[in-house]
Amino acid sequence: MAARADAGLGAGWALARSFLLRNRLLSVLSVVVGFAIWQLVASHVSHFILPAPTAVLDRFSDPSWLARLWRALISSFVQLGLGFALSLVVAVPLGVILGRSPTLMRMFEPLITALYAIPPVAFVPFLIIWFGLFLEARIALVFLMSFFDILVIVMAGARDVRKSLVDVGRSFGASHRQRLRLIVLPALLPFFFAALRVGSARAINGMITAELFFAAVNLGAIMKRATQNFDSATVLSVVLVICVLGLLAQTAINMLESRLLRWHVRV
């Protein structure tokens, strides 16, 4: 009897479990509970230290602040877009060239590893000397922060294109250029998307770092001013915007990948 009840309970639990998982309900629940705990904790501490989530969300109902946020975001996008685009334009071809040439790889891989090991933010004083405190410097930092991550991924991908597939191309008489266009580049696409994912996250990181470390502008300026006024709700709302921005970028890239790379089975 007890065993049967137990089995019934087990089946019920299994059913509930699969339901929760399939519907991602548990994930949503987790976020909701997390925010509820935050709300609860916030009501017991000073709002200077930890504003309630409702207070943070409240900021977004203020139209004048929303307009300011929007303007700041647009300006932030300029340096983000320029820096990231520049970094893609340089790092992707360079990565393909290096990865496809064993000689160049042997020559430059240690150098790249060494330069990659330097935290990009440490270049900030140097960038100030070269580019000043404004747009150019911010673009340079976005570039620097995403460049090596993209380069390293594309390089590894280009090096590891399956030799046997390239051999098929040779067997069918494909020229060097045909092998590059028809075999190496398509084989690289998943790595390219991986580079986009990592690179975009790094670029967004660079964007906000630049706005805080050079002359404070855009989102950085909003945060800095709010910090001086002990307006932690505003600071957190900007953090939230950056978080959503990052999530949107990742989601967009993932969607684009599954759309374009239907052949690729991600593990």
Place this chain on the structure above:
Amino acid sequence: MQKLRNIGFSCFGIALFLLAWEDAGRTLGPALLAAPSVVAGDYLALLRQGEMLRELAFSLRQMAVGFALACLVGMPLGAVMGRSRIADAIFRPWVSMFVVTSTAALIPLLIMVLGTGLALRITIVFLSAVWYIALTTYNGARGISPQQIATARSFSANSVQIFWKVVVPALYPYLLTGARIGLVHAIRAMVMAEMFVIIGYGGLIHRSGLLIETGPLLGLLVTLMIVSLLFNWLLREVGRRLAPWYEQQRVMA
């Protein structure tokens, strides 16, 4: 023989880089870009002065605390997420949220909450490293082949035995890769936090940026590079010792 040739090629590449840099440095002058020959001299001076190494030791000690905490939290978190679908569903949204949010954006907030002291720097290092360590461990834990578990079960191993004798050894390489990736982020975060509140090694970099000459600044970057490479190499060696049966996994963060 082959190895010797590889080293030759690498030296050639680095020499080429140094030569180009030297040339650019001589043309632009030390105010814009100190040439390697100048940096070398400044570097010796930095070593003799002792301030660089003192600040470095100070910073690394603090970073180690944040990094150790990140390992202590990130590794079990990743392992549990990888082995339990429920834990995965619960923690996944939070990890995804935190991993895309740059730590730099959190600095102003953290300063309001924690001030500019030790707690701030440790927290920033922790927050920068923990998610990468967790995600790498997570990938490893998910990738453990069901056959290996089934094999252990067919030898009638219980869950505790399976955990210690199958799951943990299979995770070793991922834990070490996670630690390596986490360390890269920890060092970046350390420098960033210190440059923001102007203390320790990051503070030193900030102050050197105010000098007329770029030599000392570049020297500081060289030390940072050496430290980062050294730690990376150390963890790789530890990995080779602890898990020689496993080729280093190439894990993408």
Place this chain on the structure above:
Amino acid sequence: MNSVKLEVRDVSKRYGHNGAGLSVLENFSLSVSELEFLVLLGPSGCGKSTLLRIIDGIEACDTGQIVLDGRDVTGTTGGGRGMVFQSFELFPWRTTLDNVAFGLEVAGVGRKERTERAREYIKLVGLSGFENAYPHELSGGMQQRVGIARALAIKPTILLMDEPYGALDVQTRDLLQDELLDIWDKQRKTVIFVTHSIEEALYLADRIVVMSPRPGRIDRIIDVPFERPRRDAIKSTPQFLELRRDIWQSLKRGAHV
């Protein structure tokens, strides 16, 4: 049937730098007749796959020549050679249709014509309806049918097959062997087929070249006496079993050397 299609002359190959490593092939010579179905049989490591890749031109040999239709083609590819690979080696980003059309695309055949021709060969290997499937959506047997269609689509005069069924289960293997014989019946061409399965060799070949390893050389050459068309039933005839035992003995001897 007696004119020479392909000649392998004194081919030697060593692995490792500057020929310091293992000798894979040493002064290997072989002559293949027009429209012959030749099987290279041997244990793994006997250099049979390396030899085939040298014949195809995707691997270089240290010394020696490959002569196809009286022309020296050493170190070049194409010229009527079509290759089927051991692990299929389909392009994962191409559909069945585009995979089969690959060789034609490389050769500069226009889209319309190559699509048409690819469809024809897809039909020949029995994959109609799967034109738009990607390799990961196909079973192993189907993937290798695509591989065969890809090689046939360029209308090769000599087909090189490198353990094409090595990665398949026995049932699929038998099925594909029969299909291959059917196709070969319809489109006669010279075939060099590499395998380590004695049964496969006996079932398919006109002539079997038994190889022994380190360095790879010819152990013996066997003329297979069975009539064509062949059917599965011959695999249990006394003559087949006798030959199988006989070849097994030579392979065993070779393994001890």
